[in-house]
Amino acid sequence: MLTLSGVGKRYPTGDRALTDIELTLPxxxxxxxxxxxxxxxxxxxxxxxxLVEPTQGSIRLEDTELTTLSGHKLRHARRSMGMIFQEYALxxxxxxxxxxxxxxxxxxxxxxxFLRRYPQEAVVEAFRLLExxxxxxxxxxxxxxxxxxxxxxxxxxxxxxxxxxLLLVDEPxxxxxxxxxRQIMRLIRELCAERELAAIINIHDVALAQxxxxxxxxxxxxxxxxxxxxxxxxxxMLTTIYGEEEWDTTPEPIDDEAANExxxxxxxxxxxxxxxxxxxx
Amino acid sequence: xxxxxxxxxxxxGEWRRLPMIESPRLRWGLAVGAVVYVLLALxxxxxxxxxxxxxxxxxxxxxxxxxxxDFISRYDDIxxxxxxxxxxxxxSTVLGVLxxxxxxxxxxxxxxxxxxxxxCRAIIAVSRTFQEIIIAILFVVMFGFGPFxxxxxxxxxxxxxxxxxxxxxxxxxxxxxxEAVRATGASWWQTMNHAVQPQVMPRLIxxxxxxxxxxxxxxxxIGIVGAGGIGAxxxxxxxxxxxxxxxxxxxIIIAIVLLCEYSSSHVRRWTQ
Amino acid sequence: xxxxxxxxxQPIWQRRTTRAQWLQYLxxxxxxxxxxxxxxxxxxxxxxxxxxxxxxQGADLISRMxxxxxxxxxxxxxxxxxxxNIATLGTALGIIMAFPVAFLAARNTTPHPxxxxxxxxxxxxxxxxxxxxxxxxxxxxxxxxxxxxIIAIALRSIGFVGKLxxxxxxxxxxxxxxxxxxxxxxxxxxxxxxxxxxxMPAFAGISVYRWDINIRExxxLGLVGAGGIGLxxxxxIxxxxxxxxxxxxxxxxxxxxxxxWVSARVRHAII
Numbered sequence: 001m002l003t004l005s006g007v008g009k010r011y012p013t014g015d016r017a018l019t020d021i022e023l024t025l026p027x028x029x030x031x032x033x034x035x036x037x038x039x040x041x042x043x044x045x046x047x048x049x050x051l052v053e054p055t056q057g058s059i060r061l062e063d064t065e066l067t068t069l070s071g072h073k074l075r076h077a078r079r080s081m082g083m084i085f086q087e088y089a090l091x092x093x094x095x096x097x098x099x100x101x102x103x104x105x106x107x108x109x110x111x112x113x114f115l116r117r118y119p120q121e122a123v124v125e126a127f128r129l130l131e132x133x134x135x136x137x138x139x140x141x142x143x144x145x146x147x148x149x150x151x152x153x154x155x156x157x158x159x160x161x162x163x164x165x166l167l168l169v170d171e172p173x174x175x176x177x178x179x180x181x182r183q184i185m186r187l188i189r190e191l192c193a194e195r196e197l198a199a200i201i202n203i204h205d206v207a208l209a210q211x212x213x214x215x216x217x218x219x220x221x222x223x224x225x226x227x228x229x230x231x232x233x234x235x236x237m238l239t240t241i242y243g244e245e246e247w248d249t250t251p252e253p254i255d256d257e258a259a260n261e262x263x264x265x266x267x268x269x270x271x272x273x274x275x276x277x278x279x280x281x
Numbered sequence: 282x283x284x285x286x287x288x289x290x291x292x293x294g295e296w297r298r299l300p301m302i303e304s305p306r307l308r309w310g311l312a313v314g315a316v317v318y319v320l321l322a323l324x325x326x327x328x329x330x331x332x333x334x335x336x337x338x339x340x341x342x343x344x345x346x347x348x349x350x351d352f353i354s355r356y357d358d359i360x361x362x363x364x365x366x367x368x369x370x371x372x373s374t375v376l377g378v379l380x381x382x383x384x385x386x387x388x389x390x391x392x393x394x395x396x397x398x399x400x401c402r403a404i405i406a407v408s409r410t411f412q413e414i415i416i417a418i419l420f421v422v423m424f425g426f427g428p429f430x431x432x433x434x435x436x437x438x439x440x441x442x443x444x445x446x447x448x449x450x451x452x453x454x455x456x457x458x459x460e461a462v463r464a465t466g467a468s469w470w471q472t473m474n475h476a477v478q479p480q481v482m483p484r485l486i487x488x489x490x491x492x493x494x495x496x497x498x499x500x501x502x503i504g505i506v507g508a509g510g511i512g513a514x515x516x517x518x519x520x521x522x523x524x525x526x527x528x529x530x531x532x533i534i535i536a537i538v539l540l541c542e543y544s545s546s547h548v549r550r551w552t553q
Numbered sequence: 554x555x556x557x558x559x560x561x562x563q564p565i566w567q568r569r570t571t572r573a574q575w576l577q578y579l580x581x582x583x584x585x586x587x588x589x590x591x592x593x594x595x596x597x598x599x600x601x602x603x604x605x606x607x608x609x610q611g612a613d614l615i616s617r618m619x620x621x622x623x624x625x626x627x628x629x630x631x632x633x634x635x636x637x638n639i640a641t642l643g644t645a646l647g648i649i650m651a652f653p654v655a656f657l658a659a660r661n662t663t664p665h666p667x668x669x670x671x672x673x674x675x676x677x678x679x680x681x682x683x684x685x686x687x688x689x690x691x692x693x694x695x696x697x698x699x700x701x702x703i704i705a706i707a708l709r710s711i712g713f714v715g716k717l718x719x720x721x722x723x724x725x726x727x728x729x730x731x732x733x734x735x736x737x738x739x740x741x742x743x744x745x746x747x748x749x750x751x752x753m754p755a756f757a758g759i760s761v762y763r764w765d766i767n768i769r770e771x772x773x774l775g776l777v778g779a780g781g782i783g784l785x786x787x788x789x790i791x792x793x794x795x796x797x798x799x800x801x802x803x804x805x806x807x808x809x810x811x812x813x814w815v816s817a818r819v820r821h822a823i824i
Contacts, residue, residue: 049735051731051734051735075737075738075739076737077737078734078735078736078737079736079737081735082735082736083732083735083736085728085731085732087728089728089729089731089732090729090732091729091733091746091747091750091751092729092750092751093750093751093753093754094746094750095298095299097291097296098298098746101296102733102736102738102746103736104736105733105736105737105738105739105742105746106736106737106738107737110739110741110742110745113738113742113745113746114745116297116298118296120293120294120295121294122294123291123294123295123296124292124293124294126291126296127288127291127292127294127296136288136291137284137288139287139288139291139296140284140287140299155732158732158736162736162737168735318641319642319645322638322641322642323642325634325635325638325699326638326642326698326699326700326703327698327699327700328698328700329696329698332695332696333695333696333700335696336693336694336695336696337694339693339694340694343690343694364594365594365595365598367591368590368591368592368594368595369595371587371588371591372588372591372592372595375588410769410805410806410809410810411802411805411806412769412770412772412773414685414773414776415772415773415786415802415805418790419614422610422614423607423610423611423614424599424603424604424607424610425599425600425602425603425604425606426600427598427599427600428594428595428598428599429595429596429598429599429604432595498681498682498683499683501683501686502683502685502686505685505689505776505777506776509598512686515686515689516689519689519690519693520693522693527690531678531682531686534681534682535677535678535681535682538677538680538681539677539681
């Protein structure tokens with residue numbers, strides 16, 4: 001369904017992020033993309049929906065060549081690719097319902113979305129998705145009032161409201177504690193099965209990848225070095241992907257809970273403090 | 282609508298954005314109030330359309346003047362005004378900052394006694410409330426026409442601005458550092474020099490540069506009431522409808538403000 | 554190297570190297586001479602006779618200003634209403650224009666670098682020119698009156714609001730914007746969902762703060778004929794009615810205090 005052939009990405013600085021990627025993803029397959037930080041995992045999935053422009057090669061989703069699309073057609077194609085982010089990427093000051101409904105933006109016109117007049121079917125579907133991820137009680141809460149796991153559920157609901165054929169998932173668990181990580185991975189897995197979605201999941205936690213994916217692709221320095229079943233991934237292969245390490249000890253999740261508790265100052269903080277000081281003029 | 286009801290409605294596909302103000306009476310009251318105010322305010326604006334029509338030709342002239350600004354015919358006036366403005370800006374900023382330091386120290390609640398605190402806060406309040414131009418009127422009456430009155434005006438305004446920010450900075454000082462220095466047996470002056478100054482200094486310098494910029498912009502208007510500077514030249518050229526000269530002066534002002542901003546960002550980087 | 558050795562071989566510590574020390578002295582010397590030079594220019598242009606007389610003039614002024622002629626306050630209600638209208642309508646007009654300018658000027662939302670420079674140019678020109686100068690200009694074009702004042706305030710506010718707002722836009726978190734783009738949203742929808750909610754508090758805070766400043770500025774616009782209480786101020790000064798001037802000052806002081814309080818309250822409510 002998704003075919004990447006000869007895809008390469010070179011940043012203007014001259015760094016090669018991806019080299020000659022060949023990949024075919026059949027319908028309904030959940031593929032985990034593993035590799036060390038900086039191996040190009042994020043770049044790869046961002047090339048698929050063109051948040052990053054690939055510099056070489058072709059990417060086809062069913063019959064559509066994605067690399068040459070622009071404007072309206074690109075937006076149209078993006079609708080069928082739901083994306084889930086590491087930092088959830090919710091809009092903090094919008095409510096949960098608004099965040100989920102933003103998955104419909106590719107389908108409704110500007111004024112409808114501006115006035116929040118979404119079609120009835122869209123709202124029904126949004127509510128069903130929230131029910132599915134267990135957040136109906138929170139529809140009017142602001143996104144920044146939720147816990148990390150809840151936010152990721154909202155992110156998933158938003159991606160699914162696009163009625164995608166493909167899910168692009170970028171480190172869904174990197175900011176979550178181990179238990180929530182497993183719940184989120186299980187949820188993604190189940191939803192893919194229910195809706196026959198294909199998915200590319202970037203993940204650096206090899207244990208989670210082996211447990212929840214149908215297929216694993218290992219990326220190292222922008223090149224595919226492994227492509228096979230989770231069971232085929234042995235410690236020798238991991239050494240090829242990640243470099244020398246004692247692999248037989250239990251793979252600990254790299255991130256701890258602290259990761260999602262870091263306070264981020266809101267974007268208006270600096271301006272407001274300048275105003276309070278009376279310094280701006 | 283209750284939370285439950287909204288969830289039920291959303292299940293049926295009926296969902297509206299949460300209103301910003303919950304109580305509908307207050308929401309509508311505010312909206313109606315705002316509309317009534319705008320209508321009343323607009324009604325009180327008297328426009329003499331004939332005069333506007335007459336003036337629109339001048340507006341075109343004025344915009345045209347920006348394409349061909351005239352630096353030459355009033356060259357001497359411009360240079361004299363600019364020189365006055367620049368000298369006024371510099372001296373007033375220096376004097377203002379120097380005087381703002383004692384006032385700022387006095388207005389910091391944590392290091393100054395109550396009577397001094399009130400006096401200093403009063404100075405700050407008066408200096409910040411009144412526009413520079415109003416203060417300039419009074420000082421022109423006292424000191425006579427010319428740049429001296431302008432300089433005193435700007436220095437006074439600088440005191441209010443700098444002293445307030447300085448006082449606030451001192452009020453949120455890191456007291457552990459101050460106590461650490463004091464614990465070594467340092468005197469009051471040594472404490473100021475070693476614990477307070479390093480914490481406050483970088484911002485003080487940044488703000489002084491910023492104030493220099495503001496003072497220049499202000500110095501271009503206080504000339505209107507006779508306090509010297511380029512404002513007087515500008516005022517004259519505008520009232521004579523010599524728009525090409527006005528345009529030249531405005532362009533010079535914009536260029537100098539840009540230069541000030543550019544150099545102040547450098548100075549700030551250099552001092553930190 | 555801050556630590557060096559004396560000829561006797563003992564280490565001495567200095568805060569700066571000798572060269573840096575000299576450079577610093579030199580900078581101070583240059584600064585002080587520049588200051589003295591400027592002082593000289595000002596003093597040459599000053600009639601020192603008047604300055605020496607300042608104390609007596611000041612005392613005279615205060616004696617004429619007191620007691621304030623309270624009855625005059627009745628004449629001032631209408632001009633005060635005009636002043637507040639100039640500030641409020643001017644601010645509203647200004648922020649309506651500043652809003653798109655800020656989006657065009659922010660590096661991450663501008664459609665094209667050339668448009669960005671143009672928007673920055675608008676912001677700089679508006680900011681560099683005091684509202685009083687704008688007012689002088691508009692009075693010669695539109696004729697004296699409240700309208701000139703409103704537009705002057707609006708033109709000055711564009712730069713202020715525009716600058717602070719575009720800085721806020723440049724500081725937004727990029728991931729929500731990325732996420733909204735990934736849903737297939739159009740450019741305007743990305744602005745509406747990804748950018749706007751993030752800068753809304755800053756926008757509201759900046760606007761209210763500018764309104765507060767504008768109240769202050771609109772009190773003097775009348776000096777050049779642009780309406781409001783400044784007209785009365787000008788008339789009273791010209792007729793040397795200093796006891797009326799003091800009433801006007803008190804009115805301005807009170808209004809500014811109230812507006813400052815309101816704007817601080819609103820800002821706290823927003824966050």
